Amino acid sequence: MTQNIYDNDAFFSGYSQLPRSVEGLDGAPEWPALRAMLPAMRGLKVVDLGCGFGWFCRWAREAGAASVLGLDVSENMLTRARATLPDPAIVYERADLDRLSLPAGSFDLVYSSLTLHYLENLKALFAAAHRALVPGGHLVFSAEHPIYTAPSHPGWSKDKTWPLDRYLEEGPRSTDWLAKGVIKQHRTIGTYLNLVLEAGFTLTHLEEWGPTDAQIAAHPEWATERQRPPFLLVSARR
Amino acid sequence: MTQNIYDNDAFFSGYSQLPRSVEGLDGAPEWPALRAMLPAMRGLKVVDLGCGFGWFCRWAREAGAASVLGLDVSENMLTRARATLPDPAIVYERADLDRLSLPAGSFDLVYSSLTLHYLENLKALFAAAHRALVPGGHLVFSAEHPIYTAPSHPGWSKDKTWPLDRYLEEGPRSTDWLAKGVIKQHRTIGTYLNLVLEAGFTLTHLEEWGPTDAQIAAHPEWATERQRPPFLLVSARR
Numbered sequence: 001m002t003q004n005i006y007d008n009d010a011f012f013s014g015y016s017q018l019p020r021s022v023e024g025l026d027g028a029p030e031w032p033a034l035r036a037m038l039p040a041m042r043g044l045k046v047v048d049l050g051c052g053f054g055w056f057c058r059w060a061r062e063a064g065a066a067s068v069l070g071l072d073v074s075e076n077m078l079t080r081a082r083a084t085l086p087d088p089a090i091v092y093e094r095a096d097l098d099r100l101s102l103p104a105g106s107f108d109l110v111y112s113s114l115t116l117h118y119l120e121n122l123k124a125l126f127a128a129a130h131r132a133l134v135p136g137g138h139l140v141f142s143a144e145h146p147i148y149t150a151p152s153h154p155g156w157s158k159d160k161t162w163p164l165d166r167y168l169e170e171g172p173r174s175t176d177w178l179a180k181g182v183i184k185q186h187r188t189i190g191t192y193l194n195l196v197l198e199a200g201f202t203l204t205h206l207e208e209w210g211p212t213d214a215q216i217a218a219h220p221e222w223a224t225e226r227q228r229p230p231f232l233l234v235s236a237r238r
Numbered sequence: 239m240t241q242n243i244y245d246n247d248a249f250f251s252g253y254s255q256l257p258r259s260v261e262g263l264d265g266a267p268e269w270p271a272l273r274a275m276l277p278a279m280r281g282l283k284v285v286d287l288g289c290g291f292g293w294f295c296r297w298a299r300e301a302g303a304a305s306v307l308g309l310d311v312s313e314n315m316l317t318r319a320r321a322t323l324p325d326p327a328i329v330y331e332r333a334d335l336d337r338l339s340l341p342a343g344s345f346d347l348v349y350s351s352l353t354l355h356y357l358e359n360l361k362a363l364f365a366a367a368h369r370a371l372v373p374g375g376h377l378v379f380s381a382e383h384p385i386y387t388a389p390s391h392p393g394w395s396k397d398k399t400w401p402l403d404r405y406l407e408e409g410p411r412s413t414d415w416l417a418k419g420v421i422k423q424h425r426t427i428g429t430y431l432n433l434v435l436e437a438g439f440t441l442t443h444l445e446e447w448g449p450t451d452a453q454i455a456a457h458p459e460w461a462t463e464r465q466r467p468p469f470l471l472v473s474a475r476r
Binding site: 021147151152153154157159160161162163164165166167168169188189190193194197202203204205206208219226227228 | 314385389390391395397398399400401402403404406418426427428431432435440441442443444445446448464465466467
């Protein structure tokens with residue numbers, strides 16, 4: 001089973017104070033770009049892989065989704081999600097996403113935000129997602145960009161460049177982010193996309209996300225993110 | 239029109255001495271991976287965008303292609319291609335690939351090796367390629383990887399890392415490679431793939447190429463290429 005760092009008290013405490021935890025989707029700078037890749041939500045049956053505090057689940061319902069299943073491995077996050085604005089059409093369940101099992105042909109949208117880079121078995125996850133979708137159903141996900149996860153020392157150099165190495169060396173990376181020894185799985189863009197294609201999906205869009213000019217005007221400190229993209233956004237259809 | 243650096247004498251002289259120029263496809267370390275992405279060649283009508291000395295055109299014929307059209311902007315390269323093993327089923331023509339025009343539905347395979355990163359107008363090129371292919375036809379190309387083309391100073395740092403910056407800043411890059419002021423167009427992987435998809439293609443495979451273990455055993459000096467991939471290989475179908 002993948003490391004469940006969100007149930008580490010120090011990590012959870014730090015994570016709970018991030019803008020995206022306090023402000024929800026509006027605190028996630030990549031959200032407008034990811035939202036633009038989503039289908040019209042009205043009437044859709046949705047599953048959110050790595051739902052966290054449930055911000056996306058609640059947004060999906062407000063946008064007209066018929067039902068939302070939010071899955072997460074973290075009891076900490078599910079407890080808080082369940083306590084926020086209860087809605088009978090949103091169900092939160094604990095799940096090990098490395099052993100994902102979903103009923104066949106039951107969803108119109110499989111969504112996942114910044115979760116897949118923690119998982120070890122994406123081949124099985126994309127196969128389960130494909131099986132769970134109706135024909136024509138949508139897969140939309142974000143993950144940390146491989147340029148971001150690859151390096152031995154992922155931090156800016158003195159000359160303001162990003163010291164890339166180990167890009168083609170896929171596998172676990174241990175980083176100290178909010179807590180010591182957080183384990184992420186580094187994969188290339190090629191691996192992400194080929195796994196999606198081999199599961200039977202058709203790729204519809206790929207975005208290597210960086211802040212827009214307007215976002216940099218509002219947050220000048222984000223400008224460095226354009227030197228190397230922090231996130232990968234992908235959409236595909238069954 | 240795109241800079242025609244291959245008709246610069248100093249550049250052409252240097253280029254002519256590279257292993258891939260002297261040894262042909264066997265001197266190009268990414269060739270086995272690119273070849274694996276090609277369809278069975280027997281009976282195919284093929285066009286090669288940026289055919290250079292014609293190594294691929296001749297290989298395609300040996301592999302059974304019915305006919306091959308080799309296009310290149312460089313008179314230097316076409317002259318040498320035409321002088322090598324003339325074959326009535328191979329036609330070499332001069333073309334500005336930024337204004338590519340091909341007859342509709344006339345090819346089974348559009349191929350391009352390490353050429354697209356010189357071009358300014360890929361949207362028009364992919365549209366022309368799509369129109370030129372029969373339904374189900376194949377597009378297979380390689381280009382310099384965006385991680386390779388992005389940096390202000392594309393060379394290894396003292397600590398053996400690749401100093402990535404400007405990744406999301408698309409546009410021309412001037413580098414000194416074989417001659418001063420060689421102009422390449424930097425684009426992200428997202429831009430390459432979205433242009434392919436928007437032209438109407440279905441993506442079938444993406445490879446961020448680095449040398450295999452066997453290749454590194456034979457050429458230990460290539461090991462650094464696994465720190466950051468030098469080439470992007472893409473296949474798609476109409």
